[in-house]
Amino acid sequence: MANYIVFLIHHFYIVYMNILLTSVGRRTYMVEYFKSALKGIGKVYASNSVMTYSMEKADGWFVSPMIYDESYIDGLINFCHTNNISAIISLFDIDLPILAKHHTLFNEKGIRLIVSSERVTQICNDKWETFQFLKKMSLLQPKTYISIEIAINEIHNKYLSFPLILKPRWGMGSIGIYEVEDLEELTIFYKKLKKKIFETYLKYESNADIEHCILIQEKIHGQEFGLDVFNDLTGSLATVVAKRKIAMRAGETDIAEIVENNIFFDIAETISKNLRHIANLDIDVFLLPNNDISVLEMNCRFGGQYPFSHLAGVDFPKQIIKWLLNEDTDKNLITPTIGVISCKDLVPVRMN
Numbered sequence: 001m002a003n004y005i006v007f008l009i010h011h012f013y014i015v016y017m018n019i020l021l022t023s024v025g026r027r028t029y030m031v032e033y034f035k036s037a038l039k040g041i042g043k044v045y046a047s048n049s050v051m052t053y054s055m056e057k058a059d060g061w062f063v064s065p066m067i068y069d070e071s072y073i074d075g076l077i078n079f080c081h082t083n084n085i086s087a088i089i090s091l092f093d094i095d096l097p098i099l100a101k102h103h104t105l106f107n108e109k110g111i112r113l114i115v116s117s118e119r120v121t122q123i124c125n126d127k128w129e130t131f132q133f134l135k136k137m138s139l140l141q142p143k144t145y146i147s148i149e150i151a152i153n154e155i156h157n158k159y160l161s162f163p164l165i166l167k168p169r170w171g172m173g174s175i176g177i178y179e180v181e182d183l184e185e186l187t188i189f190y191k192k193l194k195k196k197i198f199e200t201y202l203k204y205e206s207n208a209d210i211e212h213c214i215l216i217q218e219k220i221h222g223q224e225f226g227l228d229v230f231n232d233l234t235g236s237l238a239t240v241v242a243k244r245k246i247a248m249r250a251g252e253t254d255i256a257e258i259v260e261n262n263i264f265f266d267i268a269e270t271i272s273k274n275l276r277h278i279a280n281l282d283i284d285v286f287l288l289p290n291n292d293i294s295v296l297e298m299n300c301r302f303g304g305q306y307p308f309s310h311l312a313g314v315d316f317p318k319q320i321i322k323w324l325l326n327e328d329t330d331k332n333l334i335t336p337t338i339g340v341i342s343c344k345d346l347v348p349v350r351m352n
Helices: 002-015 028-037 053-057 072-082 095-101 103-108 118-125 127-136 148-156 183-197 203-212 262-275 306-310 316-324
Strands: 018-022 044-048 060-063 085-090 164-168 178-180 214-218 223-231 237-249 252-259 279-287 293-299 341-343
Touching: 018 028, 018 072, 028 044, 028 053, 028 306, 028 316, 044 053, 044 072, 053 060, 060 072, 072 085, 072 095, 072 103, 085 095, 085 316, 095 103, 095 118, 118 127, 118 293, 127 262, 127 293, 148 183, 148 214, 164 183, 178 183, 183 214, 223 252, 223 262, 223 306, 223 316, 237 262, 237 306, 252 306, 262 279, 262 293, 279 316, 306 316
Parallel strands: 018 044, 018 085, 044 060
Antiparallel strands: 164 178, 164 214, 223 237, 223 279, 237 252, 252 341, 279 293
């Protein structure tokens, strides 16, 4: 009888291992990956501030308040309670620190946040914080400035040279990225970018330091690679998946090849141990002509390059579900097939 009761409790727990993907946007593939991972044991729900096709493909959906709206967190919690949702995974940078700030509240409500700590989300979202974090570990990275006056002085002193890259300090994708070739372009595009930032949702985080909301960075020449640095739910490294970027589109990887992680593993491990992020960390690096590795950016979420890992046999969503069920790491789920080349495709869809 006791064994039967234990079975019923375990069965009940599995049936209601429902998850919510917040800020799902157009990431229909992530909805499908998690639906496959939960097949037979739970459902996938999706939320976004505007209706998208990805939400329609989920088992249920929720048009949420805007991320910075005061009712955002309560809206998520109420939706989770109504639909017996056990865990939340965010797919959008701006969403991460807002959720992380309320970690304790979600835990008290019995909802597991698969989101890194507030400190980690700030390090990854703020590219100047990223630069400082990597600098402390003596990792190679592009020369980076948040003061145009200092950057111009470095140019005059021959320490910094063109071309340079201008980008939002708090940014994502390809929003507001400019390459400049001389001082005239630097000053013109700096002003243009600052205006553009405050015309988009990037203004929310940029308000934290309006006078230093733009990064000035030397342009790196080399082969770009993407790394999925996958930690378990305690922040310990599980695996590193490396891919060579063959083509880019709108700031995201368009075509990539899975490669051996050997030359990148030490850097990935160093970052993992010092950052202690949860689940996936998306890192962009450059392999320089002299074989040094320069670290460019980090995103503590499933990034746009994750599908290339998945198409090569990796299944991080299923491994996350196993961890949520207190099961061990399954090496078969986190080991890719080397040499697989994949590309993203654009498929028009009709919404209901």
